[in-house]
Amino acid sequence: DLIAAIGLSDRIREESYNAIKRLKKEGIKTWMLTGDNEKTAKQVSEELGLDGYFAEVLPEQKQEKIKELQSEGRFVAMTGDGVNDAPALAQADVGIAIGSGTDVAAETADIILVNSNPEDVVSLIDFGRATYKKMIQNLIWATGYNVVAIPLAAGVLSGIGIVISPAVGAVLMSLSTIIVAINAKLLKLER
Incomplete structure (x- = not known):
């Protein structure tokens, strides 16, 4: 047997x-x-x-x-x-x-x-956190621009002599967009 x-x-x-x-x-x-x-x-x-x-x-x-x-x-x-x-x-x-x-x-x-690969789950979580962090940074930058530059360009503080020209406001807006884009691109460096 x-x-x-x-x-x-x-x-x-x-x-x-x-x-x-x-x-x-x-x-x-x-x-x-x-x-x-x-x-x-x-x-x-x-x-x-x-x-x-x-x-x-x-x-x-x-x-x-x-x-x-x-x-x-x-x-x-x-x-x-x-x-x-x-x-x-x-x-x-x-x-x-x-x-x-x-x-x-x-x-x-x-x-x-x-x-x-099971380790990709951890990488995915890390990437998600890094992406969220970049989103917050970009929101802060864009909000900062909107809170400061737009009112100044609109002449809110002209009564006390603080004014920026619309052209400077447009340059700041472009600069803000470029900074947000570069900051988002820096996400590739997060590893």
Whole structure:
């Protein structure tokens, strides 16, 4: 008699360890929603150092977990690659599909990571933060121009002898536009 047992499992990608480490460093909680069994989910969660996991969840349950976190006032980003992830990707504040995944996951996600590298999720978050920072800088610059230069060009302070000519106002407006454009271009230097 031949008796055999075969155990199969996916290996955790090397990039996943660093991605989780970087997310935790930024104060981002990481949870896993998986259809895998409890034992496997626990092992992967512990090995990666996740904040928690939910095992043996169906697609609708993944979506419900996302809703539950959102009802607690949390901003939820979901990363997935399969048909089972599609409802949760659609429910999340930001759905991130892994490029090697299914078409339905890609269709329901907000963002598609073409390289299928978990570290790209962290890069995406960093890029989003840098973009937001640039937007705020540009709004401050443009508002500053509007608050100072336009009233001066309109002659608001002419009674006390402070006036700029409309031509100087036009130059300042052009300069403001150029500074905002250059500042936005500097986003490429953020890495």
